[in-house]
Amino acid sequence: MDNVSGALTSLYRRCGYGRFRMSKFEEYGLYSEHRAFLPSAGMITFTDTDGRLMALKPDVTLSIVRGSRDGVRSKYCYNESVFRTVNGRFTEVEQAGLEYIGDPDPVCLSEVLLLAYLSLRRISNTCVLDVSDLRILTAAAKRADVSDFGLFVKRIGQKNLSGALQLCRNGCAEKLVGGLLGAPSEPAEAEKLLYSLSDGEEWDGTVGSFFRVVRAVDGCRFDISVVNDPDYYSGLVMQGYVEGVPAAVLSGGEYGNLMKKMGKNNSAAGFAVYLDRLGGKSEPAFEPDRTVFYGKDDDPSAVIGSIRRALEEGGSVMSVPVKEDD
Amino acid sequence: MDDRRILNLALPKGRLGEDVCAALSDAGYCAAQSDGDGRKLIFDGDGIRYFWVKPSDVPVYVERGAADLGVCGSDILLESEPDVYELADLHRGVCRIAVAAKKGFRDDPGKTLCVATKFKNVARKYFDSAGRQTDIIKLNGSIELAPILGLSDVIVDIVETGATLRDNGLEVIADVVPVSARLIANKSAYKFKTDLIKALQAAIQTVTER
Incomplete structure (x- = not known):
């Protein structure tokens, strides 16, 4: 795990993201007001010596946003443990990620996407970074006259076309929603298809600004089913996968709505890498450059001498006791 | 065969699973065979490995990535809300x-x-x-x-x-x-076996939507 998390933090710092360090706990009120932003509602709480209710930190972004100042652009990266309820049990989850605070322009958004893609590549060469834009989905829902936007977003996230169409009251929905869900993943082809679904300048403008950001980063793919919570996210959203890990290992996007909810006047973007989901992918199996075998009668100083030489030469080494009957 | 070219499909034991097998067979896939007493749980055929599992366990196998695809009733999906793609209504088990x-x-x-x-x-x-x-x-x-x-x-x-x-x-x-049977997919598997999954989805939908 240290192997990957250290490399990711180093990557972000080389792009000007300063290390953000936090204490392990914060006032419960910060999180209770924004429970929906957290992947799980469960928190570990306790009472501080002055009577305040505290929580072991279940999230990093909320803390960074709370400390941000309007009108000040800041770039932070982190590698922190957060504490959540997972499958009904309190769990420590390690996350690395970054946040760009302060109305990210297209270049900044592309930079966030690039770092997300490079983060996935650092974990595995067989990876996918899927991106979408909630403004496109919101515009489509409006055109389709959707009866329940929250449920519509959920069904789009499941690639459940028939379920999504059940919520549409406009006859144009089948072509529009079916087109979006069936759009090619290659960004240039997807852009062409989305323009073909246009109903005017507003749609074209949203599609154009989204693909301008996405086209700048080789390796991104379009997928309208990437949907993070629209109460918090406001535009570009992303999810990253690596082969062999069954769930997304990276998630994020532009979270202007969260900023608004927290009383901030600017937007922000970022992502988190869920290091706990990587399992064996986070660190290669240990393969020593040299193996030192020893028996019970061997002189320890001779064995230690071999180990020391290997380490001083910069290699790796493992000592292995040999059983009598081997 | 390379594991990346094999689809792992979790099927619900019982009548619904048998119906889906028949649909897959009609769609041109070499569908799983039941061995009568239901003791054999894995079958291979035509690049697909079929698992027979308890119906309520299908979403668990798929969400956790043990199976790339699965078939289960929408009742089970509504109850357990797994984080999976719900690719098609198979119009079976209505x-x-x-x-x-x-x-x-x-x-x-x-x-x-x-x-x-x-x-x-x-x-x-x-x-x-x-x-x-x-x-x-x-x-x-x-x-x-x-x-x-x-x-x-x-x-x-x-x-x-x-x-x-x-x-x-x-x-x-x-x-x-x-309620009806749904074809579900693991989100990560869908990213890396897209062509195989889309082909099976299209084939089975052709049969089940007739």
Whole structure:
């Protein structure tokens, strides 16, 4: 795990993201007001010596946003443990990620996407970074006259076309929603298809600004089913996968709505890498450059001498006791 | 064969699984064979590895990535809300979840309604949306017994023809949601086996939408 998390933090710092360090706990009120932003509602709480209710930190972004100042652009990266309820049990989850605070322009958004893609590549060469834009989905829902936007977003996230169409009251929905869900993943082809679904300048403008950001980063793919919570996210959203890990290992996007909810006047973007989901992918199996075998009668100083030489030469080494009957 | 070219498909044991096998066979896939006594759980054929699993476990196998694809009833998806793609309605195993009670039952809104069900989450959401206070009892089988023995006022259960309810002196008092079999996919597997999954989805939809 240290192997990957250290490399990711180093990557972000080389792009000007300063290390953000936090204490392990914060006032419960910060999180209770924004429970929906957290992947799980469960928190570990306790009472501080002055009577305040505290929580072991279940999230990093909320803390960074709370400390941000309007009108000040800041770039932070982190590698922190957060504490959540997972499958009904309190769990420590390690996350690395970054946040760009302060109305990210297209270049900044592309930079966030690039770092997300490079983060996935650092974990595995067989990876996918899927991106979408909630403004496109919101515009489509409006055109389709959707009866329940929250449920519509959920069904789009499941690639459940028939379920999504059940919520549409406009006859144009089948072509529009079916087109979006069936759009090619290659960004240039997807852009062409989305323009073909246009109903005017507003749609074209949203599609154009989204693909301008996405086209700048080789390796991104379009997928309208990437949907993070629209109460918090406001535009570009992303999810990253690596082969062999069954769930997304990276998630994020532009979270202007969260900023608004927290009383901030600017937007922000970022992502988190869920290091706990990587399992064996986070660190290669240990393969020593040299193996030192020893028996019970061997002189320890001779064995230690071999180990020391290997380490001083910069290699790796493992000592292995040999059983009598081997 | 390279594991990346093999699709792992979790099928529900029982009639629904057999129906889906027949549909896959019609769609040109070498479908899984049941070995009669149901002891053999894995079959290989035409680049697909089939697993026979308990119906309620299908989403677990798929969400956790042990299976790339699975077939299960939408009732199970509504109850467990797994983080998977729901790719197609297979129009098999069509039925509904409904509220049923003893014939002549009259609901008293002034009292907490006692509900027996194996679909706790579906029942809670349904009655919450109606603003009805409930005491929900989770049962795992023979749900129809609950109102007969006075364990509950009503039940929330799968209803296909209504014959079981009638045989036990019960009747449907409200429909909750229609149910049918769905093709589901693991989100990560979908990213890396897209062509294989889309081909199987298209083939089986061609058959099931006839």
